[in-house]
Amino acid sequence: MTDLTPIAPLLDEQAIELPSWAFGNSGTRFKVFAQPGVPRDPYEKIADAAQVHRFTGLAPTVALHIPWDKVDDYADLAKHAEDHGVALGTINSNTFQDDDYKLGSVTHSDPRIRQKAIDHHYECIDIMGATGSRDLKIWLADGSNYPGQDDMRGRQDRLADSLQKIYDRIGPEQRLVLEYKFFEPAFYHTDVPDWGTSYVQVAALGERAMVCLDTGHHAPGTNIEFIVMQLLRLGRLGSFDFNSRFYADDDLIVGAADPFQLFRILTEVVRGGGYGRDSGVAFMLDQCHNIEDKIPGQIRSVLNVQEMTARALLVDREALAAAQLAGDVLAANGILMDAFQTDVRPGLAAYREAKGLPADPMAAYAASGYAASIVEGRVGGAQAGWGA
Amino acid sequence: MTDLTPIAPLLDEQAIELPSWAFGNSGTRFKVFAQPGVPRDPYEKIADAAQVHRFTGLAPTVALHIPWDKVDDYADLAKHAEDHGVALGTINSNTFQDDDYKLGSVTHSDPRIRQKAIDHHYECIDIMGATGSRDLKIWLADGSNYPGQDDMRGRQDRLADSLQKIYDRIGPEQRLVLEYKFFEPAFYHTDVPDWGTSYVQVAALGERAMVCLDTGHHAPGTNIEFIVMQLLRLGRLGSFDFNSRFYADDDLIVGAADPFQLFRILTEVVRGGGYGRDSGVAFMLDQCHNIEDKIPGQIRSVLNVQEMTARALLVDREALAAAQLAGDVLAANGILMDAFQTDVRPGLAAYREAKGLPADPMAAYAASGYAASIVEGRVGGAQAGWGA
């Protein structure tokens, strides 16, 4: 068994934010399969998210999505979270589910619609004040489906203008984090398609504007860890949205499609100073459990991140640097692979037990009876999903 | 103006089937934007589809999707179609919207669910009898999201078994057409991912089993016209689902993303004997007009196919063969490009007028007042969409 004691203090710093919407129903354009016991309101979502933290100690905060998670009293919601052992985290805006946004939101040529989208972000900022959230995360569905449909340059300029208005409203301890996405739901162009665009937009805003890297939002073959390296170098990597994909933005469990890629990403995070409490890089999940159970799906996800983080922390950096400097291609690659091939699961089980956590969080959750209790208890009412 | 008189008899043979579901609301997993005037039942869908034929003369039949288009009396629906100048066409089955099918339909390991899916196809075959349809088109959402989730080999064997049961039920003048799709809604594997799988499955069934090629269902970079060539060579190209895509299965207007690819596909269709009334190759659209108007979207689509067909028919095949035989790469490519670069629109306008059709179908539809009439007339009731 590989002893993880030397890296235990670093493992202690790991915190992965959960998305409230991962606990509601989700699906594809073809079908949303409902699951029994799914939460019916933000309170129940937080209760479910708290289970993930209870069994793993890895997920102390929950991100909210507005308006999906609107409540009358955010202080009460925060108290509810605290009672369940977690806290409220990032606020995510939504400008893709109102009929007005069919052809765009903050980039729209109609000033009324643009202002409406900006106002929505102002509302999100107000909520951040109430919840004590640090980050306003903006993912835009803005784009077009057909060449000629709209003027990409005009949209880019309006994007800059709208973002400035939003940025000017956030507090001195708050951050604006702009996500990019290669395609979908727009199919010809998206207004923030790549890290370059997100970077030039946030760099124009000010120091508290950052880039969010969603691991499923790239063209096929993209070297994501290179982007991690570059954004850390530029001081603009604000957060991750973790998930995995075989083809498009599949939103599968992080590490499920390409565990080695996740390892490479985390290795670059560690190497570039993006790991740990003071790094300023937030780890989040953004996944859809369309066919698998949602709570254990989230548990599996945070464990995958933890396991790959442990491997990344095990990389023998001195030996690696020496092999790199010597130009020994096979040796350098071999040192990295040694860490990847290490089975950290027994060591992590011991680490968990030492902290009073179950050695096997998946089994412990399964044995807890929680799944049965919510299936029984949540009868009636509309299940939460991606609807506003 | 390029005179199209020489190819007019061939243009006369063009018939493009419309999907009933193109007239209902559709969208992405993020949002379905409703449009005013959208049909509320199969009768209204057919009425809309008939408008496309009225202004273009290109779309004499309408494909139905079961259960979306279930009615009490198919003879009455057929009569309704006839009254509107069109006929009913292909029957499309649906095994992706019932909760039982979450993990598969005809490939499911549970015999009860498999039989339910087979029974659904039997029902479709019954409807084909009532509507006089020739083709049963099967697209399966079957697949898995995670490695290990299911046994791909067992599923493939069960697929063969289920298809045989369905094939054995169709009539001597009917055909089973099996569509393949690279990914979505399953993200790790689909049970019919490529033309090879569709081919080996239908070849095992019998002579009236064919492959359906949806132009949006391939991996990036796939040479689709090669597949057209191969399936025609093997005598198994049953039908096309036309649409276009920049990235995944975007289901945009055919010819919108890559008009040259559409031209190359149609050139190969013509070259391989896949064009015309007796070819056995059915042309269909399968698109989603998520943000553009649906009826003019379909008109634009059939016109795009017609325009590229005209270009394909203009290829100087003798000169091309001579240049190819001479190994003159630039000359051969140039001959193909000459046809592609020809502006056939004036010639097609003249061709239409000679047949009593409007020279500009888009303008004629816009001037017809039909759009306003359905917005006014279709108030109340639930708009049709992808729901059963």
Added chain:
Amino acid sequence: MTDLTPIAPLLDEQAIELPSWAFGNSGTRFKVFAQPGVPRDPYEKIADAAQVHRFTGLAPTVALHIPWDKVDDYADLAKHAEDHGVALGTINSNTFQDDDYKLGSVTHSDPRIRQKAIDHHYECIDIMGATGSRDLKIWLADGSNYPGQDDMRGRQDRLADSLQKIYDRIGPEQRLVLEYKFFEPAFYHTDVPDWGTSYVQVAALGERAMVCLDTGHHAPGTNIEFIVMQLLRLGRLGSFDFNSRFYADDDLIVGAADPFQLFRILTEVVRGGGYGRDSGVAFMLDQCHNIEDKIPGQIRSVLNVQEMTARALLVDREALAAAQLAGDVLAANGILMDAFQTDVRPGLAAYREAKGLPADPMAAYAASGYAASIVEGRVGGAQAGWGA
């Protein structure tokens, strides 16, 4: 025939630089097929390039590649070019064919190799002085093949440092243009993989550092015209390397693989102020005529660019803007497609004749006897290729 007289003054401004290396032998890693009559030195390359300009009036300058095009007397080479009706243009550096560069050049961890690569650029700058070239174009093969092989962050920092040293040496009327490339010849990572990296590197250098966009250097599905828009918006689009590709960096004739994409790119160039003599955006070809004849291959290429430029100039921008503002998706797309579908070839033939150029440059070149003359005349000696 579409009259191109209104856009003739703009067409007059078109100038497309030819790469000297397009006239030498090239191939794939599997085989370089030699062609008879291929140039044996830079003088013969320029003579061939001059033929392209003679028959098209589109290609007044020739780019050199150092050391492939090293000569003893650059003034003499410039005089030779002038005698043939053309001028010398961009200087391209080469840091990928020396054994020292196996693991990197300007990014190498060994200061000796780094300095050697920097010195090579100093030599190129000296040559620029002798040839009167404005642009130093840098494409780097630097990268790695295996994860862990080298430290990407260290390489990025050394890249910045090396580029600064090079930039500091160029004259006040000269520019440094940095090309990016997704992959190849490095397969795991490249040090300048995307426009974002090229942009942040050149932005750090100074105002005369620009990005070069090679149309074949992107991930599958990338919206290239978006990048054109963005780089023009940022004032950093220095030049194009035109070619086309179906899959990777195929280096086929520009416009051959996806003519509509070329049209969209040029439309965005025109829209963003990147067209014309004073735009600061240089048009270049960078192609490999592996199996087709090289001189007519280049003629075909500049004609393709001219034809798509004409279409881009024909876009009815007022009508387009109105349709966009109205949110009329189909109309806006239709206006763009109207320009694309216009057959500009007859109009361009007339335009050429009015300028004393052959109406059909391909036919005129074929009839000129030049091809036979070089096959006869260039016997003996080593044909030029990609070797130093």
Added chain:
Amino acid sequence: MTDLTPIAPLLDEQAIELPSWAFGNSGTRFKVFAQPGVPRDPYEKIADAAQVHRFTGLAPTVALHIPWDKVDDYADLAKHAEDHGVALGTINSNTFQDDDYKLGSVTHSDPRIRQKAIDHHYECIDIMGATGSRDLKIWLADGSNYPGQDDMRGRQDRLADSLQKIYDRIGPEQRLVLEYKFFEPAFYHTDVPDWGTSYVQVAALGERAMVCLDTGHHAPGTNIEFIVMQLLRLGRLGSFDFNSRFYADDDLIVGAADPFQLFRILTEVVRGGGYGRDSGVAFMLDQCHNIEDKIPGQIRSVLNVQEMTARALLVDREALAAAQLAGDVLAANGILMDAFQTDVRPGLAAYREAKGLPADPMAAYAASGYAASIVEGRVGGAQAGWGA
């Protein structure tokens, strides 16, 4: 340490054929970096290959490439191999490096060139008789670069005709194995682009015609293990060419780019009966060590295959089948991942030692002094590469 004793008998059956050409110089179209000590003839290539077997016990045979490995006396070459502890294996034909094949070989429209290519295969079959080889492996560079360049259908028909002529010549114990490749060196179309085409071609020939699956020859995102499953189901999986890739046909060390994919492939091989001495499925490497040392590169490669094979053999198939049958997505995926995450390296070291092999073949080779001996000994003469 996971005890591998239960699977040791299966591990004993593993045999991975090495390509002779992996020991010669290779590179990209940009540059071939020569390495000191590289073999100068087939005898030296075999001597190097034998080192891989000596330290791993995994690579008992060496594939030859004709004409690269032509010798005067194949019996003598076989004796040489035997003296070094290995045997000669598959014969690979080469129809891509003769000027005649610029536009095609067995598909060429010129009967003379076609016959030349067929004759080359006859010669290969003669060599197979002399070497005792079972498999004739055919990879064709045939294809085209430009739409219209040639008639794809005519080429496909000629391909069938040529293959039949070749197949008719092989002996009753011999096999024809046809490789497919998505693209390169042809960029518009290849004549055998996908498994479907290879399958329909070999199925038309007879029972001893099989498909070769090169793991680097697919479109981005292709599920390769699905193809493994399908070809095993159809009884036509003849052999693997193992390597890995991030983007195109990068020919990197197998398992280097995506170790999890290699695991999934091998899991499907085992599940489908493709593993072991009597399976009829040949394991081969086909890689290019462009920048890393060649012999240790091959050692690393066969070890990677062995390590992933061990993991695949460790999959708890009963538990997996039960979880699959129960529709427990997370459990089924988890059982597969358990095997993947197991660190088999200590167990394999023990397994090797029990067989009298070095526990760490990489270290043992490095300590052997062989590398220094060939650098010293192989001075003068032309190094072997991809040239005929």
